[in-house]
Amino acid sequence: MLTQLSASELGRKLAAREVSAVEVTQAHLDRISAHDGDLGCFLHVDAEGALAAAKSAQETLDKGEGGPLTGVPIALKDNMSTTGVPTTCASKILEGYVPVFDATVVKKLKDSGVVILGKTNLDEFAMGTSTENSAYKLTRNPWDKERSPGGSSGGSCAAVSAELAPLALGSDTGGSIRQPASLCGIVGFKPTYGRCSRYGLIAFGSSLDQIGPLTRTVEDAALISEVITGHDPLDSTSLKSPAIASANLKSGSLKGVKIGLPEEMFSDAIAPGVRKAVDEAIAALKAEGAEFKSVSLPSIQYGVTTYYIIAPAEASSNLARFDGIRYGPRWEGSGHIDVVAKTRGKGFGHEVKTRIMIGTYALSAGYYDAYYIRAQQVRALMIQEFDQALKDTEVLLAPTSPTVAFKLGELSDNPMALKLLDYCTIPANLGGMPSLSLNCGFSEGLPVGLQLTGARMQDERLLQLAYGVERALPNATGRPQLP
Amino acid sequence: MARLARLELDEDEVVAFQGELNALLGHFMDIQGIDVSNVEAQAHAVSLQNIWAEDFPWDSLPRELALKNARVSRAGLFVVPAIIED
Numbered sequence: 001m002l003t004q005l006s007a008s009e010l011g012r013k014l015a016a017r018e019v020s021a022v023e024v025t026q027a028h029l030d031r032i033s034a035h036d037g038d039l040g041c042f043l044h045v046d047a048e049g050a051l052a053a054a055k056s057a058q059e060t061l062d063k064g065e066g067g068p069l070t071g072v073p074i075a076l077k078d079n080m081s082t083t084g085v086p087t088t089c090a091s092k093i094l095e096g097y098v099p100v101f102d103a104t105v106v107k108k109l110k111d112s113g114v115v116i117l118g119k120t121n122l123d124e125f126a127m128g129t130s131t132e133n134s135a136y137k138l139t140r141n142p143w144d145k146e147r148s149p150g151g152s153s154g155g156s157c158a159a160v161s162a163e164l165a166p167l168a169l170g171s172d173t174g175g176s177i178r179q180p181a182s183l184c185g186i187v188g189f190k191p192t193y194g195r196c197s198r199y200g201l202i203a204f205g206s207s208l209d210q211i212g213p214l215t216r217t218v219e220d221a222a223l224i225s226e227v228i229t230g231h232d233p234l235d236s237t238s239l240k241s242p243a244i245a246s247a248n249l250k251s252g253s254l255k256g257v258k259i260g261l262p263e264e265m266f267s268d269a270i271a272p273g274v275r276k277a278v279d280e281a282i283a284a285l286k287a288e289g290a291e292f293k294s295v296s297l298p299s300i301q302y303g304v305t306t307y308y309i310i311a312p313a314e315a316s317s318n319l320a321r322f323d324g325i326r327y328g329p330r331w332e333g334s335g336h337i338d339v340v341a342k343t344r345g346k347g348f349g350h351e352v353k354t355r356i357m358i359g360t361y362a363l364s365a366g367y368y369d370a371y372y373i374r375a376q377q378v379r380a381l382m383i384q385e386f387d388q389a390l391k392d393t394e395v396l397l398a399p400t401s402p403t404v405a406f407k408l409g410e411l412s413d414n415p416m417a418l419k420l421l422d423y424c425t426i427p428a429n430l431g432g433m434p435s436l437s438l439n440c441g442f443s444e445g446l447p448v449g450l451q452l453t454g455a456r457m458q459d460e461r462l463l464q465l466a467y468g469v470e471r472a473l474p475n476a477t478g479r480p481q482l483p
Numbered sequence: 484m485a486r487l488a489r490l491e492l493d494e495d496e497v498v499a500f501q502g503e504l505n506a507l508l509g510h511f512m513d514i515q516g517i518d519v520s521n522v523e524a525q526a527h528a529v530s531l532q533n534i535w536a537e538d539f540p541w542d543s544l545p546r547e548l549a550l551k552n553a554r555v556s557r558a559g560l561f562v563v564p565a566i567i568e569d
Contacts (some may be wrong), residue, residue, distance in 0.1 A: 076531065099548070100544065184502070192530055233537070234519055306514065309511060309514075310508070320489075323489075325563055326549075328554075336564045336566040337489065341486075345492055345493075348490070350496075353496075353500070356488045357490070357500065358508075361484055371511070373524050376524035378514050378517060380522050380524060381517070381519065415506075415507070432527075474547070
């Protein structure tokens with residue numbers, strides 16, 4: 001079946017004209033029709049637009065032109081601006097909003113002939129770790145439909161895992177690419193902060209947000225990263241560096257590679273089954289010649305607090321733009337402030353309101369130094385510790401998530417437990433490091449993710465090592481069985 | 484806090500948020516004890532300063548597109564509720 005193929009395999013078949021771009025797109029649209037009613041991955045499927053883009057990609061391929069992903073379909077998290085296609089951030093406050101411009105990543109995908117299938121579900125404004133905070137629908141984990149796919153890029157991850165799309169994009173502010181990738185058994189990659197333009201990504205925490213790929217293989221993650229990254233003058237935090245190159249992906253070896261194991265990420269909070277799968281993976285990598293070294297990064301224990309001050313502070317500022325005046329629904333009232341407060345009170349969901357108020361509090365006079373400035377100092381401390389650890393080692397390895405996929409509703413009454421799921425992923429956002437999750441095994445029949453984090457700007461090397469790790473763990477493959 | 488953040492909450496929400504926000508802020512006390520006296524606050528992972536754009540005119544969003552998603556517009560302008568009361 002075409003939908004079982006990886007993006008790179010599809011790309012090769014398309015370039016060799018063994019299959020047409022329209023056939024590939026139609027196969028994925030058919031699978032979405034068959035399964036998305038159950039899974040709830042998509043908020044909007046753009047069948048018409050996808051088939052038109054596939055036809056256009058085929059014309060390119062027929063001329064013998066195009067790149068390795070021309071004609072390959074992709075799903076986009078619904079917080080990336082797409083001209084003419086609704087973009088809601090899974091929020092009522094953007095119901096009916098149809099962007100009039102493309103995010104830079106969307107433009108790059110279109111320029112490369114990648115076919116956009118539609119927009120996927122997420123926690124409202126990417127705030128959450130279960131995709132249960134969506135104002136529109138639940139997304140179910142394809143491995144067990146009673147369980148969450150993780151979040152916030154839950155729709156994108158479930159879609160790739162269930163073979164509704166070979167590729168997807170997500171965004172990662174505190175782990176929102178890597179944690180759901182781990183829970184869905186796929187590859188999720190957050191590039192170095194600044195390598196992928198944030199222009200047109202609806203902002204949550206501007207110093208932390210980064211767009212990245214969700215794929216079923218490391219090779220696919222490298223290929224799509226090459227398409228979406230590179231300097232963008234429209235994003236002032238975009239680094240002046242070229243796109244992530246995939247050319248040397250397969251040329252590395254794990255022999256003699258120094259891998260750090262952060263002690264604080266192997267605490268008792270890690271579920272025994274997760275620990276076991278990660279330990280087995282470490283043994284397999286040792287057998288390939290990798291050298292392991294324990295490292296201590298004490299400030300990791302303050303990562304969740306630091307993040308839950310800085311990210312809401314930035315969010316409270318970013319989300320001030322949603323006032324019902326220029327876009328989105330408006331709830332009427334008496335005078336400007338009343339209209340804005342009513343619109344925001346009705347339009348935002350519970351978690352978003354929580355974070356806006358935490359951020360407002362942390363930035364308010366009298367609390368600013370004790371919360372916001374102090375969190376930034378802890379952030380600086382953490383960055384120093386990671387930079388030091390990554391001088392002695394090439395990459396840091398840890399579980400991505402302390403647990404496998406949890407039952408829907410299981411943690412919804414316990415906001416702090418949900419926030420602790422980001423314990424291992426948050427430091428890479430605070431430090432801007434590239435970080436990738438890939439499946440390393442199973443516990444209770446559910447996937448377990450392993451996280452690799454490298455030094456800033458070492459994206460190519462991180463992908464190369466991840467490719468080696470993927471080859472060393474042949475038993476970690478497998479796809480969920482859908483009826 | 485809700486007033487400052489321009490969020491109108493109903494009474495049930497006010498009660499619920501009081502409990503939740505106090506609990507979260509309680510958790511966040513853990514960073515108060517760390518010695519950061521010699522650490523400079525860092526707002527960004529990468530130190531970026533003075534990122535200037537080239538100063539040349541380029542295409543901006545046409546007015547009709549900018550107004551396309553507005554609930555109420557008139558004469559090429561956004562219609563805003565009264566800011567200064569009579």
